[in-house]
Amino acid sequence: MKPLILLTGEDGVDMRSPNPFHFVKRSYGNAVSGAGGLAVLALEPRLVDDYVAMADGLLLTGGVDIHPGRYQDVFMDYDPNSGQPAPYVISVTRDSMDFLLCKAFLKAGKPIFGIGRGMQVINVVFGGSLYQDIELVMELDHPVGQDHKVEIAEDSIIHRLYGEEMTVNSYHHQAIKDLGEGLRATAVAEDGIIEAIEHEILPVFGVQWHPETYKTDDEELYHHHLTILEPPEEADPVEVELQEKAIAIKKPVPGIVTDADLEIPTDNPIFNYFLNLVRKGGN
Template identity: 35%
Template sequence: MALKPIIGIAAQILKDPSDQFIGQRYVRLNEDYIEAIKKAGGIAMVLTDLPIKDLEVLLLRCDGLILSGGWDIDPLLYRETEHSKLGRINRKNDDFFIDALNLAENLGIPILGICKGHQLINVAHGGSLYQDLESQNTKAFHHFQKGNRADYSHFVFIESDSWLSQFYPEQILVNSFHHQAIKKLADDFKISALSKDGVIEAIEHKNKPIFGVQWHPEMLLSENEENALLLMKRFIRYCIDRNEIEEELDRID
């Protein structure tokens, strides 16, 4: 029986905001991510902030990496000062995500960024963000829905030559929980999907297996939404295919 692929998930490190354990740090990851990987045929490995060499040891055991959603990204990472509507940031967590991204990229491990993870991929490669989409982009509609996490919010339109176009029609419905978005796209990336107001909803590297989506497929999957499961299955299939190619090359050598 073939082994299931191991998918590392970079988790958030947060401080306790209550009065009981002030300053206590927690590793936080919504269970939806773990369940989504399980439904798609993989095994989740939760990754936290570790020394680079230790993190590399874990990533060497992974077939793919997911950068999860979370707080806003420190604007100093894209050479801007704080906007008045910037939300909570945690630079230590941003640096951990970038370390995991760089290590996985150097190892050739497929990467999927979700929401903040999607934005961070862009920032780490030289792109920038709207720190607050609605106040900085007058064409943008409201992108933080009020409904259930598995409810649809708006359509996204898939680019015809994109990775997503291999398994999605020209438009799909997604959920939406963000107030930041990509402003300047990183040079080595191309747009995979847009919303009707022109906001970049998905990206992919031009040459490497690095993908980002602004919506939350793992939340949609909490109610077994088929399109979201298809996305997760395709990413995991990509991880399996890459691993099989690597093993074949090792046998040839």
């Protein structure tokens, strides 16, 4: 039996539909699968104990900001320079799911890997805090979508996997301020932003960058979509109608990519490390 890895997902609301929902980016599940784990999405915060009993490891995925009340700060819902409302998105229901699961996995001694927001969740669970905005509060330029170098601390997980220095992607506007108790920074960007953490004793670590996405289709799509202002040219309408009809009558569309065609990368170092940790049952 493959190790069962529980993923946390985003909480969504669509203006055009009355039903709130959960969602998760596919590359997280694919990366876990590529490292030999069985990825499932957690759905119900009231079943945390059942999820912990079932699963062997927890992957805290990226997403919207943590409510600053979780680290004894006041939500900066305006831009202090202009006085305009700030476009930050928080989700208290997602906070509940992430924090309950993180604490329960810690108690059970099962490994936890945090990515992006997930790393920040780990930091806050251990009593750390965050800068609410890199540009507005730290007054640093750390642009979203632009790769940068990090320096890696010796004798760390990241050092064993990647060496002294590496280039990472960057999709965040918040950063760690005070480190939580028992945590240490293991990778730091040139501007001083903490990019990776690990716990001194417990099987808990996280990265600010997105290893599940690095140099994948996700990143291509991200940069592609940034450039789209007009709808793309439509394909041959006859062909599209045939394909839409096939989907409508619940038949696979010939010639269109399916998940069975996807090649799932098996050589992602940090996911392989996580799964090895899970197989060892923690330490």
